[in-house]
Each structure stands twice: as C-alpha cells, then as structure tokens.
Amino acid sequence: MAPVTLDKITKVYPNGFQAVTDLSLELEDGEFMVLVGPSGCGKSTALRMIAGLEDITDGSLVIDGKTVNEVEPKDRDIAMVFQNYALYPQMSVRENIAFPLKLRKVEKGALHRQVQEAAEILELTEQLDKKPGQLSGGQRQRVAMGRAIVRRPKLFLMDEPLSNLDAKLRVQMRADIAGIQRELGVTTFYVTHDQVEAMTMGDRVAVIKDGHLQQVDAPENLYANPDNVFVAAFIGSPSMNLFEGVVSRDGSTGAYSVQLGSQSIAVPTEAIEARPALASYLDQPVVVGIRPEDLDDAAIFPDHPGDQRIHATIDVREALGAETLVHFGVDAPHVDSGDPDALDELGDESSSRCTGRFSPLTEANVGETIQITVNASKFHFFDKTSHLAIRD
Amino acid sequence: MNKRTFWGFTVPSVAVMLSLMVVPLVATIWLGFQRLTLRDLQNPEFIGLQNYRDLLTDPEFWAAARWTILLVMIVVPIQMLLGLSVALLLDRVTRGRSFYMAALLTPFIVTPVVGSLVYKDLFDRGGLLSWLYEVVFDSPFEVTAGNVRWLIVIQLVWAVTPFAMITFFAGLQTLPGERVEAAQIDGAGFWRQLWHVTLPHLRTLILFVALISIMDMYRVYDQVFVWTGNRFTDAHTLAVYNVRTATAFDIGRVGKGNAMSILTVIGIFVVLIPFLYRSYKDQIEERN
Numbered sequence: 262m263a264p265v266t267l268d269k270i271t272k273v274y275p276n277g278f279q280a281v282t283d284l285s286l287e288l289e290d291g292e293f294m295v296l297v298g299p300s301g302c303g304k305s306t307a308l309r310m311i312a313g314l315e316d317i318t319d320g321s322l323v324i325d326g327k328t329v330n331e332v333e334p335k336d337r338d339i340a341m342v343f344q345n346y347a348l349y350p351q352m353s354v355r356e357n358i359a360f361p362l363k364l365r366k367v368e369k370g371a372l373h374r375q376v377q378e379a380a381e382i383l384e385l386t387e388q389l390d391k392k393p394g395q396l397s398g399g400q401r402q403r404v405a406m407g408r409a410i411v412r413r414p415k416l417f418l419m420d421e422p423l424s425n426l427d428a429k430l431r432v433q434m435r436a437d438i439a440g441i442q443r444e445l446g447v448t449t450f451y452v453t454h455d456q457v458e459a460m461t462m463g464d465r466v467a468v469i470k471d472g473h474l475q476q477v478d479a480p481e482n483l484y485a486n487p488d489n490v491f492v493a494a495f496i497g498s499p500s501m502n503l504f505e506g507v508v509s510r511d512g513s514t515g516a517y518s519v520q521l522g523s524q525s526i527a528v529p530t531e532a533i534e535a536r537p538a539l540a541s542y543l544d545q546p547v548v549v550g551i552r553p554e555d556l557d558d559a560a561i562f563p564d565h566p567g568d569q570r571i572h573a574t575i576d577v578r579e580a581l582g583a584e585t586l587v588h589f590g591v592d593a594p595h596v597d598s599g600d601p602d603a604l605d606e607l608g609d610e611s612s613s614r615c616t617g618r619f620s621p622l623t624e625a626n627v628g629e630t631i632q633i634t635v636n637a638s639k640f641h642f643f644d645k646t647s648h649l650a651i652r653d
Numbered sequence: 654m655n656k657r658t659f660w661g662f663t664v665p666s667v668a669v670m671l672s673l674m675v676v677p678l679v680a681t682i683w684l685g686f687q688r689l690t691l692r693d694l695q696n697p698e699f700i701g702l703q704n705y706r707d708l709l710t711d712p713e714f715w716a717a718a719r720w721t722i723l724l725v726m727i728v729v730p731i732q733m734l735l736g737l738s739v740a741l742l743l744d745r746v747t748r749g750r751s752f753y754m755a756a757l758l759t760p761f762i763v764t765p766v767v768g769s770l771v772y773k774d775l776f777d778r779g780g781l782l783s784w785l786y787e788v789v790f791d792s793p794f795e796v797t798a799g800n801v802r803w804l805i806v807i808q809l810v811w812a813v814t815p816f817a818m819i820t821f822f823a824g825l826q827t828l829p830g831e832r833v834e835a836a837q838i839d840g841a842g843f844w845r846q847l848w849h850v851t852l853p854h855l856r857t858l859i860l861f862v863a864l865i866s867i868m869d870m871y872r873v874y875d876q877v878f879v880w881t882g883n884r885f886t887d888a889h890t891l892a893v894y895n896v897r898t899a900t901a902f903d904i905g906r907v908g909k910g911n912a913m914s915i916l917t918v919i920g921i922f923v924v925l926i927p928f929l930y931r932s933y934k935d936q937i938e939e940r941n
Contacts, residue, residue: 314834335840347835351853360849364840408839 263325263415264290265311265448270320272306272472280306281472283320291446293439295463297453299495299602303472305420308452312341312418325415335364340409341418344425346401348393348408354380355389358407365412379411382441399430406438410445417442417449423458435461454602456496460484468492470599490548490648493641494598499553499586499616504593505645506549508533508542518568519549519640522592522612527568532638538651539642547651548596550641553586556617558625559632569637573615574630580621587617587625589633599648685912691900697908704912714913716887717894718920720802724890725870725924728809732866733859735810736817741851743818744825754822761815769879772808801885808876813869817862824858825851860932864925871921891917 265288272281281303288294296304309315311322313334321328329337340361348357358379362372380386383403393401402422409417422438423431439462442449453459459466460480468475468483468491476488487493487501494500507520508528517528533539559570573589595613617633625631642651685704687697708714743753760768775782776794783794796804828851836850852859874892881888889897895917899910 312834312838314837334834334838335842339838341835341838343831343835345829345831347829347831349832349836349849349853351856352849360836361839364845408835 263448264288265325265416265450266321266323267307267311268321268323270307270310270322271318272303272310272315273318279472281310284469284472284474285320286467286474286477288448288450291448293442293449293451293462293464295451295453295459295466296469297456297459297466297495298469298475299600300454301601302469304452304454304469306472307469308418308420308450311416311450312339313337337416338414339416339418340412340414341420342402342405342409342422344421346393346405346425348401348404350393353390353392354385354396354404354407357393357404358385358411361408361412375411376407379407382410382444383407398426399434402426402434406441410441410447413445414447417447417451419449419451421453422451423453424455431458438462457498460496466496468495470495486650486652487641488650490550490596490598490643491600493550493643493650495600497552499618500598501550501552501641502556502591502613502615503548503550503596503598504591504613504615505546505596506593507544507546508539508549508642509544519637521549521571522594524571524591525568526571526635526637527566528637528640532640536642536652538653542642542644542651546645548643548645548648549593550643551635552639552641553616553618555636555639556615556619557634558587558617558619558623559634560624561620561622562634565634569635570632571635572630572632575625575627576614578625578627583621585619585621585623587619587623589615589617591615681911681914684908685915687908687911688906689908690906694907700908704906704909705916707909708913708916713886713889714894717889717891720888721871721873721890721892724806724809724873725867727806728813728870729863729866731810732814732817733862735814736862737821737855739814739818740821740825741847743822754819757818758815760812761819763812765812765875766879768812769808769876772811773879776804796880796885798885798887801880801888805877805880805888808880809870809873812876813866817866820858820862821855824855828854857932857935860928860935864928864932867924867928868921871917871924891920 265286267284267286269283269285270281271279271283273279284303284307286294296307298304306315310317313329313332317330322330324337324339349360352360355376359372359376362375367375376389377386380389383406385400385403385407388396388400388404393404396404402425405422419438423434426434435458451458451462459468460483463480465477466480466483467477470491476483476492478486483492483496487496490503494503504521508517509520510517515530517530517533519526519528557565559565571591573591575587575589577586577588579586579588591613592611593613594610619625643649644651684697686699686701688700688703689697739757743750743757746753763771774780776796777783778793786794832850832854833846836846841849872892873890874896877888877890877893878896881893883897886897891913895910895913898913899907
C-alpha cells in the first residue's frame with residue numbers, strides 16, 4: 262500500500278522504437294488505476310517498466326517515496342498478475358501461492374496462515390491440493406491472484422488478466438478483482454485494452470495512445486468530457502459518432518445550429534454558451550460528436566423538438582433486448598479517431614456510418630427512412646486539426 | 654471405412670515394419686541358438702544355449718560390459734550437464750546466435766568415423782595436440798592402454814553433447830516468458846528460476862535425452878574402434894567386442910554374435926525401464 266509516481270517515463274527500444282513517451286501519472290495510496298489503450302499503444306511496456314521487467318530509458322519511477330528505476334523486480338515489493346496466469350505447472354495450488362513467501366523465507370506457521378487466508382478470500386480452499394492443469398481458466402486466474410495477494414505487496418500490477426476468460430466469467434471476475442482490491446486496499450495498476458473493464462473497475466482511468474498519455478480522469482468524467490477525439494471514440498461502446506460539421510448562428514434570430522451534411526440540427530443556446538471557446542469556431546468546420554444514446558427513434562418520442570431531428574435510412578438493426586442498436590448513414594464527412602483497433606470502415610469524405618442506441622420499443626426496420634431525435638445539448642465539439650475538445 | 658480401404662492404407666507400413674523390425678529380430682533370436690561361422694554360413698547347427706554360456710563365461714565379455722556401463726555413467730551425465738549449460742548460454746545470446754548454433758552442432762553432423770579420425774589426427778605424430786603435449790611436458794605423446802579410455806571419453810562427450818544441447822535449446826524456446834518473469838517478481842534468482850521453472854519445463858526432454866543417450870552409449874562403435882583397432886582390447890565396448898567375436902575370420906562365430914546382440918537388447922532394456930516407466934507416467938498425467 263503506497264503511493265506511486267511515474268515522472269516523465271520514456272521507453273526507447275534498442276531498435277529506436279519509442280514505445281512510451283513522457284508518461285506521468287500519480288497513483289494515490291490504495292487507488293485502482295486502469296491504463297487503457299488500443300493494441301500496441303505502449304500500455305504493457307509501461308506496466309513492465311513499473312515491474313522492472315523492462316529498463317526505464319528516461320524519467321523516474323517512485324514507489325512509496327523511493328526511486329526504484331534501478332531496483333530489481335524482486336526488491337520492488339510488487340506483485341504481478343499475468344495475462345496467461347504464468348502458474349508453475351508442477352506445483353500444487355498451495356505451492357504456487359506459497360512460492361513468493363517461501364522464497365522470502367517466511368516462517369512456516371505464518372506461511373501456512375497467509376496461504377490459507379488468501380485461499381479463503383479467493384474461494385480456493387477446495388482446490389489447494391490440485392495442480393493448475395486440473396483447474397478451469399477462472400480458477401487459474403484466481404490462483405494467479407492468490408500468488409499476488411498472499412504477500413501483501415505495496416503495489417499490484419495486472420496485465421490484461423481477464424483477456425483469456427470467456428465473456429460471462431470475465432464480467433464476474435471483473436467485479437471480484439475490483440472487490441478484492443477494495444478489501445485489501447493495495448494500490449493497483451491495471452492494464453487492459455477493454456474500455457468496459459477500464460470504466461467498471463478503475464477509480465481513475467488513464468487513456469494512452471501511441472505511447473502518449475491522452476487523458477486521466479474518473480470513468481464518468483472521461484465519458485462525459487473527453488479531452489480529444491481519440492478518447493471520445495475509444496471510451497464508450499458503441500463508439501461516439503463523429504462527423505465533420507459546422508456550427509453557425511442565424512443572423513436574425515440568434516439561434517445556433519449544427520450543419521451535418523445536408524441536414525441542420527438546432528442546438529440550445531445554453532449548450533453553446535457552456536463552451537465559450539466555440540465562439541471563435543463559428544462557420545468553420547469542426548468535429549462534431551454525438552453518443553449513440555443521444556439518438557433515438559422519433560416515433561417513440563413525438564414531443565421531441567422538430568428542429569432537433571435528422572432523417573436517415575436504416576442499414577442494420579441489432580435488437581439486444583434492453584436496447585436496439587440501429588446503424589444508418591449520414592451525408593457528413595467522416596472523422597477518423599485514430600484507433601488502430603477500429604476495424605470497420607466507418608465512412609469517407611462525404612458520408613459517415615452512425616450508430617444509435619434506440620429504445621427497444623422502436624419498430625423501425627432495415628430499409629425504412631425514419632426521423633431520429635438528436636439530444637442536441639449533448640453534442641461534443643473538437644478542433645478539426647488538433648482533435649482537442651473545444652470547451653473553455 | 655470398408656475393409657479394402659483399411660488394408661490398403663495399413664498393409665504397406667505393416668509390411669515395412671514386419672520386414673525391417675520383426676523379421677530381423679526373430680532371425681537374430683534364431684541365429685543365437687546356432688553354431689555358425691563365417692567360413693561356413695550354409696550349415697547352421699542347433700546348439701541350444703551354448704553361445705550364451707560361452708559369452709557369460711568369457712572374461713572379455715564382462716570386461717567390455719563393465720567398460721560400456723562405465724562409459725554410460727561417465728558420458729551421459731557430462732553430456733546432459735554440458736548440453737544444458739550451453740543451451741542456457743545460447744538462449745541468452747541474441748547476436749550471432751545462428752553462427753554459434755552452427756558451430757556447436759558440427760560434431761553432431763560430422764560422421765562419427767570421420768570425426769574420430771580427425772580427432773585422432775590431433776594426437777598423432779605431428780598433430781596439433783601431440784605437439785602441444787610435447788611442448789608442455791617435454792616428452793612425446795603416446796596413446797597407451799591407460800590414456801586411451803580418457804581419449805575415448807573426451808571424444809564421445811564432444812560428439813554427443815550437441816544432441817543434448819539442441820534438444821534443450823528447443824525446449825527453452827517453448828518456455829513461456831511470463832512464467833520466468835513471474836518467478837523473477839516472486840523473488841527467484843538465477844538458480845531458483847532454473848530449479849523451479851526451467852528444469853520442470855524441460856523434464857520430459859531431460860528424460861528423452863537420457864533415454865536416447867544411454868542407448869547411444871551402449872552402441873558406441875566407431876569412436877572406440879578408431880582409437881583401439883585391434884590393440885587396447887581393454888578399452889573395447891560391447892559393440893566392438895561383438896563385432897570382433899562375430900567376424901574374427903577363422904574362429905568367427907556369427908551365432909555367438911547374435912546371442913550377444915540379444916543380451917545387449919536385454920541389457921539396454923533393464924537400464925531403460927525406469928526411464929520408460931517415468932515417461933509413460935508423465936504421458937498419462939499430462940492426458941488427465
């Protein structure tokens with residue numbers, strides 16, 4: 262349990278590849294920090310530098326007041342949970358969990374007690390005498406956790422620990438790990454590419470891309486106020502819809518509107534005035550973002566203002582039960598968020614694919630052209646070149 | 654699958670196995686009970702266990718057996734230790750790895766008899782090592798009944814270590830890096846990593862190399878023959894003794910040679926049983 266500071270940490274590999282650039286983060290005592298980013302963004306490298314498995318090229322790493330750049334992994338008082346569990350196959354569960362204690366020459370009685378305690382926390386008491394090969398994926402994951410918590414280290418490091426589990430188990434382990442972490446109060450640094458894990462588990466979430474830190478904030482803030490286009494698109498599923506649009510003000514009425522391709526959407530004056538910086542962007546192309554849940558079927562919400570709607574033809578409809586995802590095209594230029602994991606071609610110079618999270622009551626079908634309500638006060642605006650949020 | 658297809662696919666391999674494995678084995682057993690010399694191969698004469706009795710009462714047979722077992726006990730452990738050490742070193746080398754690998758594998762690729770001749774040349778008059786010996790000890794080097802055994806041991810280690818090395822090196826490539834890193838973070842230094850992570854991972858390969866090497870040492874012929882020829886019969890292994898028995902022209906006894914082969918097979922089997930049992934158990938465990 263200790264505060265951890267990363268001060269402008271940089272990693273350059275011998276071949277010249279710069280995996281992490283000036284990464285600065287401060288973890289408070291007992292905090293659960295999630296580092297999230299697309300594949301190849303340098304998040305695992307960052308974690309491995311904290312663990313001591315990779316040299317730090319530049320910058321300093323401070324754990325509990327001590328700079329540990331040059332300290333051996335085993336002397337950093339950290340524990341790590343790996344993606345593939347990294348259990349010792351020839352040892353029983355008990356021996357696996359006891360291994361770090363045995364190496365530290367913990368006296369037998371204490372060792373037994375601590376192993377028992379860890380096994381109870383993780384509900385592994387029944388499995389203690391089995392070999393890892395006899396356990397399910399979820400149980401192996403727990404053993405790996407056990408080996409980490411048994412020592413009560415200053416810092417937990419977790420490298421995508423849930424990515425090998427099936428979806429259902431992942432949801433459960435997600436909650437379990439967060440719960441155990443809170444119970445033990447150990448400062449935790451958790452790396453994942455899954456933004457859902459990041460949002461649900463972290464006290465704070467750090468988004469990283471191409472080795473550069475994008476934004477650090479509490480999950481709700483990250484979602485509500487993304488600092489740039491990448492964070493906006495990366496956090497949230499389905500992703501925020503992004504287009505190029507123009508904000509303009511009617512000369513006579515003073516009313517604001519956003520032009521998306523051939524369609525115009527009225528925006529409440531308060532929403533514009535809440536972002537003073539937007540004033541200097543009027544009548545210029547900006548990046549406009551709208552989250553899927555801020556769109557819905559106008560047939561269900563007849564009272565929604567008529568000037569805050571667009572019409573579109575439905576391409577795909579996915580009924581998920583609690584909600585229905587609807588995909589449609591908008592004739593405004595598409596904006597690329599720069600996420601290398603985004604597989605779909607979401608649009609081009611003149612059209613964008615857009616996703617709406619509609620109420621399950623919607624009766625809109627593929628091929629129909631319908632009216633779609635837009636919660637215009639929830640628009641996000643970003644600079645077209647820098648991709649930074651336009652706020653104040 | 655109908656019968657025709659079944660037989661069509663299995664008969665060729667069964668026929669090859671029968672003709673190359675079962676027929677020779679049966680023939681060897683049968684010949685072991687015959688009196689048969691090279692001079693008169695046409696007329697075998699059944700003599701029961703006489704060949705076995707002759708062998709087991711021949712002090713030279715026992716001398717060869719003792720020396721062979723001693724060779725196994727000396728060469729195999731050295732080969733395994735050395736092979737493992739070199740494999741661990743090679744695993745750490747990143748630059749020029751393929752060069753070192755090729756260089757280290759040479760003894761394995763060279764035909765044993767050629768390797769032995771080259772090695773022997775080094776100790777012959779005018780050879781590099783005999784010259785060095787003369788410089789250091791100020792007396793000419795001579796192969797004697799005393800040192801020929803050590804020369805054979807050194808040469809065998811040279812010849813067989815690459816096999817262990819390449820096998821262990823291959824095994825190291827499949828060791829998950831995460832497991833090593835986990836051990837590092839758990840607090841294991843080099844030796845503990847070796848003991849708790851690397852060696853358990855190589856377990857089956859260690860068994861495998863031991864198995865093959867023991868068999869190889871039992872059958873050593875070329876190296877020993879090149880060094881001893883018909884001299885230094887004290888340093889003859891079972892295989893050399895066998896050939897000598899079976900081919901010595903006037904008293905050559907093919908039947909006795911076959912009896913000897915059967916004894917060797919039984920001998921190897923006895924030594925290998927614990928290894929075979931162990932690896933069988935491993936397989937069963939792995940399947941569960």
